[in-house]
Each structure stands twice: as C-alpha cells, then as structure tokens.
Amino acid sequence: MRIAFPRNIALAIALLGVGLALNACAATEAPAIINEEEAAFSAGTAIDPPRTLSDFTLPSTVSPTLSLSDLRGKVVLLYFGYTFCPDICPTTLAELVHVKRMLDADADNAAFVLISVDPDRDTPGVLTRYLAAFDPDFIGMSGDDQTLRAIGSDYGLYYERRADLATSADYLVDHSSATYLIDQEGQLRMVYSYGTPPEVIGADVQDLLR
Amino acid sequence: MMSRFIAVLSVLLSILALGACGVTAEPTSAIMISDPWVRAAVVVDAMPEEPTAMSMSQDGAMADEMDHNNAMGSTSAAYMTLRNTGDADDALIGATTDVAATVELHTVERDGDVMRMRPIKQIDLPSNGSAELKPGDYHIMLIGLKQDLQTGDSVTLTLTFQNAAPMTISAAVHQP
Ligand SMILES: [Cu+2]
Numbered sequence: 001m002r003i004a005f006p007r008n009i010a011l012a013i014a015l016l017g018v019g020l021a022l023n024a025c026a027a028t029e030a031p032a033i034i035n036e037e038e039a040a041f042s043a044g045t046a047i048d049p050p051r052t053l054s055d056f057t058l059p060s061t062v063s064p065t066l067s068l069s070d071l072r073g074k075v076v077l078l079y080f081g082y083t084f085c086p087d088i089c090p091t092t093l094a095e096l097v098h099v100k101r102m103l104d105a106d107a108d109n110a111a112f113v114l115i116s117v118d119p120d121r122d123t124p125g126v127l128t129r130y131l132a133a134f135d136p137d138f139i140g141m142s143g144d145d146q147t148l149r150a151i152g153s154d155y156g157l158y159y160e161r162r163a164d165l166a167t168s169a170d171y172l173v174d175h176s177s178a179t180y181l182i183d184q185e186g187q188l189r190m191v192y193s194y195g196t197p198p199e200v201i202g203a204d205v206q207d208l209l210r
Numbered sequence: 211m212m213s214r215f216i217a218v219l220s221v222l223l224s225i226l227a228l229g230a231c232g233v234t235a236e237p238t239s240a241i242m243i244s245d246p247w248v249r250a251a252v253v254v255d256a257m258p259e260e261p262t263a264m265s266m267s268q269d270g271a272m273a274d275e276m277d278h279n280n281a282m283g284s285t286s287a288a289y290m291t292l293r294n295t296g297d298a299d300d301a302l303i304g305a306t307t308d309v310a311a312t313v314e315l316h317t318v319e320r321d322g323d324v325m326r327m328r329p330i331k332q333i334d335l336p337s338n339g340s341a342e343l344k345p346g347d348y349h350i351m352l353i354g355l356k357q358d359l360q361t362g363d364s365v366t367l368t369l370t371f372q373n374a375a376p377m378t379i380s381a382a383v384h385q386p
Binding site for chain 2: 083084086087088090094097121126130132133162167168169172174175176178194195
C-alpha cells in the first residue's frame with residue numbers, strides 16, 4: 001500500500017527530521033548542565049560588635065557534661081547537625097578537618113564542636129564513633145530541646161524533626177547549617193554559611209590566635 | 211513519486227546528521243555515568259553483640275546504653291554525574307547496594323541557612339541532558355549501613371531507570 005503525502009508535508013517532515021538530528025548533535029556536544037546552583041563563595045558574616053553568648057551545659061564526648069565556658073581560652077568552631085545526616089553535616093565536618101590541618105600546631109588552641117540537634121540518635125557514644133572518623137579531637141555534644149531552645153536565638157538556630165516525609169528513616173531533621181566562630185572570651189565573631197571555603201575560616205581562626 | 215523521494219531523503223539526511231556527531235544507531239543504554247563516589251562513613255550504632263570498648267571505658271557509658279535501643283542506622287551517600295545521551299527523556303528512579311539496608315533518592319532544599327533533606331521519587335534525565343549528584347544537592351542516600359565504608363573501599367551500586375536498562379557500577383569510597 002502506498003502512502004502519498006502531499007509534497008509540502010513530506011518536505012516539512014524531511015526538514016523536521018534533519019532538524020531533530022542536528023539538534024541532537026548540538027546538545028551532545030554541549031551537554032546541558034542542570035543544577036547550576038553552587039554554594040556562594042562567602043567570606044562569612046562578621047558579628048560586630050561581637051556577641052556575648054549564653055553559657056550552656058550538655059552531655060559530651062570529652063566529659064559527662066561540658067559547658068561552652070569550659071572552652072574559654074580557645075577559639076571555637078561550632079556546628080549544629082546530626083549524625084544521621086549523610087550530606088550537609090559530613091561535608092561541613094570534612095571542611096573543618098581541612099581548617100584544623102591549616103592551623104597545624106595552633107590547632108591545640110582551637111576546639112571543633114558538633115552539637116547534635118538529634119539527641120535521641122546522637123548519644124555521646126554515637127558521637128564519639130562518628131567524629132573519630134573525621135578527627136578524634138573533635139568534640140560532640142548531645143543537644144536537648146530545652147537547652148537548644150534556650151540558646152537558639154544566640155545563633156539564629158532553626159531545627160525541626162520531620163517524621164512526615166516519605167522516607168524509610170524514622171525521621172529527618174531540618175536544621176541550620178551555619179558554622180560559628182567563637183573567640184577566646186566566648187564571644188560570637190563570625191557566622192559562615194554552608195559551602196564557605198575552609199581557607200576563609202582557617203584564616204579567621206589564625207587571626208584570632210595571633 | 212516526489213513525496214516518496216523526499217521521505218527517503220529525510221531518513222538519509224537524518225542518518226547522515228546523526229552519524230556526523232557520533233551517535234550510534236544501536237539503541238544500547240543511553241545513560242552515561244561519570245565520577246561515581248561514595249562518602250566514607252562509619253557504622254555508629256554498634257550492634258548489641260559487639261560492645262564498644264571505647265565508649266564503655268568513658269564516663270558517657272550510661273548514656274551510651276541507649277544506643278542499643280536506638281539502632282536506627284548509619285548513613286552515607288553516593289554521588290555521580292548522570293548523562294542521558296539518548297533522544298528520549300529518562301529518569302533515575304532507584305538504586306540498590308549490598309552495603310546498606312535501604313537506598314533512597316534525596317535532594318537538599320536550601321532555605322537561607324536552613325537545609326531540608328527531602329526524599330524524591332526520581333531524578334530527571336532529560337534527553338541530551340544531565341544531572342549532577344553532589345554534596346548539598348541530589349544524592350543517593352544509603353540508610354542502615356551494614357559495614358564501615360573506608361577510603362579506598364569500593365561500593366557496588368545498581369541503578370534503575372525509567373527507560374534505560376539497570377546499570378551496575380562500582381563507586382570509590384572517599385571523603386569529599
Ligand atoms: Cu539524604
């Protein structure tokens with residue numbers, strides 16, 4: 001059986017075929033990149049004048065309880081997160097490992113602290129095992145709701161347990177992902193967004209240690 | 211007669227144009243994967259039969275006993291770039307691995323400084339497009355690790371797609 005297309009339609013089909021094929025070509029040579037969105041390179045936000053932080057005490061990996069004031073005399077890099085987080089938290093901690101390496105011998109005068117916003121999962125024992133994979137000197141603290149609520153405004157801290165998501169995990173925790181620089185007197189000096197290069201953070205710590 | 215000639219010409223020209231850019235006519239899998247890797251991670255929720263000498267010797271031993279009631283699993287994530295070189299849209303719809311109890315597709319939504327990790331049904335791979343799975347973005351989340359994943363290890367993952375045949379790949383383990 002013959003199918004006789006009118007001439008103009010056949011011509012259109014022919015051109016379309018070529019067009020599609022050529023189009024495929026061009027796209028193959030210059031593949032479209034999705035998710036261009038990159039973490040903005042940031043120098044961090046200076047807290048000026050430095051903000052005096054409320055003291056707090058929590059169960060920790062270095063002693064049954066640890067207070068922020070116990071770290072006076074050291075420069076502190078503080079991060080709120082949780083061990084079940086596979087992405088943002090370990091990425092930040094890996095960057096803090098770079099910061100610590102940058103400091104070299106000065107690292108003795110700095111403390112790296114993860115405060116868990118998920119104390120049900122993150123007991124001091126869990127935090128010890130988790131942090132050892134990054135740096136055994138990193139300190140973990142199990143934040144309880146009462147304490148986190150009391151100190152949250154100092155940091156603009158947000159966290160929320162989400163048990164309503166379509167995941168096999170019992171729950172996930174939405175949370176602030178900033179890193180906080182606290183000076184030797186316990187005052188908040190800088191806030192770094194997720195993705196701030198470790199070199200930027202390291203240089204600020206070195207400035208405080210000078 | 212003329213229309214048949216043009217129709218044949220169309221096919222010929224299409225083949226020529228396709229040939230010119232190296233697209234093979236054989237429809238194998240149209241998905242290409244590059245730089246797959248899995249984040250190093252340790253099993254933090256020790257099983258009851260293997261007591262953790264390290265934590266028992268510490269003052270935190272009391273609190274640590276709770277661990278055993280809370281064996282909710284340790285996690286890691288796999289990252290890679292997926293490229294769809296075919297001319298039909300596709301999507302990554304799932305993955306499996308022997309090293310984790312569950313595997314899910316996730317994304318991270320950034321809302322100011324707040325990060326919200328969200329499970330998603332699929333990661334779209336438009337024709338002649340690509341998707342980048344990277345920290346702070348799309349990832350294949352491994353939930354309930356069965357073993358530590360150390361730098362230097364490799365993890366076998368089987369990826370399933372809406373259209374393309376499943377692909378099994380090996381991903382190196384390292385820190386970001
Ligand atoms: Cu995830």
